[in-house]
Every structure is written in C-alpha cells, then in structure tokens.
Amino acid sequence: MPFFLRENRRGCICRTLAGITPRGLRQLGWSSPHRSFAFSTLENFHRGDLLKSDNLQKLYFDQLDQIHSAETQIREALPKMIEAASEMELKVALQNHLEETHVHAARLDQILLEAKGMVDPKHCKGMAALISEGEDVIHDATDESVRDAGIIAAAQKIEHYEMAAYGTLRTFAEIVGTSQHAGLLDQTLEEEKHADAILTNIADTANDKAHKPA
Numbered sequence: 505m506p507f508f509l510r511e512n513r514r515g516c517i518c519r520t521l522a523g524i525t526p527r528g529l530r531q532l533g534w535s536s537p538h539r540s541f542a543f544s545t546l547e548n549f550h551r552g553d554l555l556k557s558d559n560l561q562k563l564y565f566d567q568l569d570q571i572h573s574a575e576t577q578i579r580e581a582l583p584k585m586i587e588a589a590s591e592m593e594l595k596v597a598l599q600n601h602l603e604e605t606h607v608h609a610a611r612l613d614q615i616l617l618e619a620k621g622m623v624d625p626k627h628c629k630g631m632a633a634l635i636s637e638g639e640d641v642i643h644d645a646t647d648e649s650v651r652d653a654g655i656i657a658a659a660q661k662i663e664h665y666e667m668a669a670y671g672t673l674r675t676f677a678e679i680v681g682t683s684q685h686a687g688l689l690d691q692t693l694e695e696e697k698h699a700d701a702i703l704t705n706i707a708d709t710a711n712d713k714a715h716k717p718a
C-alpha cells in the first residue's frame with residue numbers, strides 16, 4: 505500500500521504529496537492507478553474537503569478489503585460444506601453459490617483496483633468465526649439429516665453477514681465511490697439474498713427430515 509494511504513493526518517499527506525510530480529511518482533515506481541489516486545487525493549486536499557471525505561473513503565476501502573477476505577474464506581469453506589452435505593438439492597445450491605462467490609471476488613478485485621489501485625485483503629474475523637462454527641456443526645453431527653440442517657443454518661449465517669456487508673458497501677459507494685461500483689456491489693447483494701432464499705426453501709424439507717421426535 506502506498507505509504508501516504510496509511511496516513512490520516514492532513515499534514516503528513518501534505519508533506520508527502522505537495523512536492524511530488526508525475527515524474528517523481530514514476531521514479532518511486534508507482535503504477536498509473538497509484539499516481540492518479542495520489543493526485544486526486546492532493547486535489548481533494550487543496551479543495552479543503554479531504555478530511556470530510558477521507559474518513560468515509562478510508563472506511564469504505566477497509567470494508568472492501570475485509571469483505572474480500574471474507575469471500576476468499578468462503579471460497580475455501582464451501583467445497584468442504586458441499587462434500588459434507590447429503591441432500592443433492594443442497595449440494596447443488598452450495599455449488600451454484602460457490603460459482604457466484606468466484607464472481608463476487610472478481611467484482612471486488614475490479615472495484616479495489618479501480619478505486620485504490622490495489623487489492624490488499626484485511627483478514628475478516630467475523631467470517632472466520634462463522635466458518636469455524638459451521639465446521640463444528642459438520643464435525644459434531646452424527647446424523648446426516650441433522651448435519652444438512654446444520655450446514656444450511658451455518659450457510660445462512662454467512663449469507664446474512666454478506667448481505668449486511670454488501671448493503672453497507674453499496675451505500676458507501678454511492679457516497680464516496682462511483683455509481684458503477686455501487687451497481688456491482690448491489691448485484692452481489694442481490695445474489696446473496698437469492699442464495700439465502702434458496703437455502704430457506706431447502707430448509708423446509710431438511711428440517712423436517714432432521715426432526716425425529718423422541
């Protein structure tokens with residue numbers, strides 16, 4: 505990450521950027537997206553609105569980095585959930601969503617590259633905890649119907665986390681990003697909602713199967 509992005513203080517950014525020319529940035533080895541971001545940041549500073557926009561923009565970038573890590577964790581977790589599931593309908597739903605998840609990660613790559621010139625994932629602790637819970641459910645269930653019901657419960661917790669994250673990110677993008685990025689984030693949000701609705705339908709049958717009155 506370019507060092508000036510780590511600085512929040514107005515003075516540091518001013519000192520860092522004020523004397524740097526495009527040639528200077530090229531000599532520093534900054535690529536074109538970094539250079540254009542640096543100059544738009546300096547431009548904002550001179551307009552006097554850096555502090556106002558920088559806080560939300562920084563939060564937006566942090567949250568994008570975090571959900572990128574979440575999507576990467578999901579891409580690793582879903583194959584294990586698919587393998588552990590018994591019902592074909594559940595396996596197919598999870599497989600379809602794994603394919604959508606690859607697209608979600610690709611959209612985030614695009615947004616991050618266009619918005620700040622790099623992808624710098626920030627470990628998502630929330631997703632790590634949800635996935636760990638799901639692994640416990642798979643490990644602890646001795647009945648396959650109960651395991652399926654548990655996998656659905658774990659997957660829906662993950663979807664709801666993503667829905668909250670993408671709803672927030674879409675709103676942030678509308679304020680400090682671009683309408684194109686807001687549209688991409690909204691597309692992902694709709695796919696997360698759709699995946700959640702499919703799981704709700706499968707749960708109707710799966711929960712009945714798992715329910716074995718004593």
Ligand SMILES: [Fe+2]
Pocket residue numbers: 575604605608666696
């Ligand atoms: Fe996703």
Ligand SMILES: [Fe+2]
Pocket residue numbers: 601605662663666696699
């Ligand atoms: Fe998802």
